[in-house]
Every structure is written in C-alpha cells, then in structure tokens.
Amino acid sequence: MTLAKVQGLIAMGGRPPIGETLGFQLVDAGEGWAAFEGVPGPEHYNPMGIVHGGYAATLLDSACGIAVVTRLADDQAMTTLELKTSYLKAMTGKTGKVRAEGHVISIGRRVAYVEAKLTDGEGRILATATSTLLVIQQ
DSSP: OHHHHHHHHHHOOOOOOOHHHHHHEEEETTTTTEEEEEOGGGGBBBBTTSBBBHHHHHHHHHHHHHHTTOOTTTTTEEEEEEEEEEOOOOEEEEOOOEEEEEEEEESSSEEEEEEEEEEEEOOEEEEEEEEEEEEEEE
C-alpha cells in the first residue's frame, strides 16, 4: 500500500473494520504521517467509568501503522512489533472528538520507528505512543 492508496481509503470514508466497532476513522495522511479521529463515549468505558486505555492505544497504533504505510512500496507491508503508550489525561463521554496523529521518525529496509500523540479538540495531549514496526517484503 502506498500514500496514494491510503488517500484513496480516506476518500472512501476511511473506516477500517475495527473503526466500525470503536467508532473512529482515518481522516488525513501525507508522506510519513497519518491521522485518525474518533469520539469516545460510554460504550468505551472501563469499570472505573472512564474510557478504556485500549481505545487510545488502538487509535495511536492505527496512526503509527498507517504513517509507515504511506512510506512503503506496493510490494511491502508492515506489522507492529512494539507499542509503548503513555496516558496523560483521562477521557470520558464529555471529551468530544479526539485525534491521533502518527509521524515516522525513521524507516529502513526492515524496521520503522514512529511517534504519535492523541489530542482533544482543544489540542490538549491525552496520550502519546512510540512504536517499532516490522517492514515486510511481500
């Protein structure tokens, strides 16, 4: 998949299958970066009554992965090897729209390194992530 194919996905609505379940979609991408947006709500709550950390991690992982995809050739794919997530601010049903944006830091023939942040509508950072991804020749 290439940047052109990623932009084609955005034009078709940008919602991966997991986006149907969690209510988020790919909204923008460029060379070496990608952004997903979603609106967390009570359906994403953990037993503590706040949005489960997995919601943030999923958006951050998605942004990291698609950021790498924008830099791949047609005969390459990727998979996440490691995702380290830091949670800075809790989300609730009142948080509103959030945006996860990933940026490629370095990409080689076999490994890519990416950083991402999740922000609310006012630009406050809710969570951050760093990711190591394996580049696969198909």
